[in-house]
Amino acid sequence: MIKTARDIIVAPIITERSMEGLAAKQYTFKVATWANKIEIRKAVEEIFGVKVDTVNTVSVRAKEKRLSAGRPAGTVPAYKKAIVKLTEDSKTIEFFDSLM
Numbered sequence: 551m552i553k554t555a556r557d558i559i560v561a562p563i564i565t566e567r568s569m570e571g572l573a574a575k576q577y578t579f580k581v582a583t584w585a586n587k588i589e590i591r592k593a594v595e596e597i598f599g600v601k602v603d604t605v606n607t608v609s610v611r612a613k614e615k616r617l618s619a620g621r622p623a624g625t626v627p628a629y630k631k632a633i634v635k636l637t638e639d640s641k642t643i644e645f646f647d648s649l650m
Contacts (some may be wrong), residue, residue: 555593558585562645565632575636577643581607583630590632601640606633 560580568578580588587605594602610626636642 551647553589555596556568556591558582559597559631560590561640571633572642575642577636579634581630581632583609583628585628585630585632586597590634590645594634599641600643601637601648602634603637603640604635606635607631608633 562577
């Protein structure tokens with residue numbers, strides 16, 4: 551199986567906390583659980599055409615979700631999150647600029 555940049559970057563994470571980092575050129579993505587920091591860096595640079603300074607990753611654990619009215623409980627699946635900081639001379643990612 552060939553791993554492409556689109557296989558590594560799953561989706562952007564749009565929350566209040568992730569939007570606070572946009573001023574400092576920090577972007578948050580949901581990434582494949584098997585991807586390491588080097589692969590994430592290359593994927594972001596390839597997809598968005600920017601220069602990456604640092605990559606921090608967090609493995610978010612699965613959580614139990616209970617519903618009311620006698621419905622069965624389920625789980626929210628675990629995933630991996632990457633917080634990517636761009637270099638000072640790099641341009642911003644247009645996708646996130648349109649959200650502000």
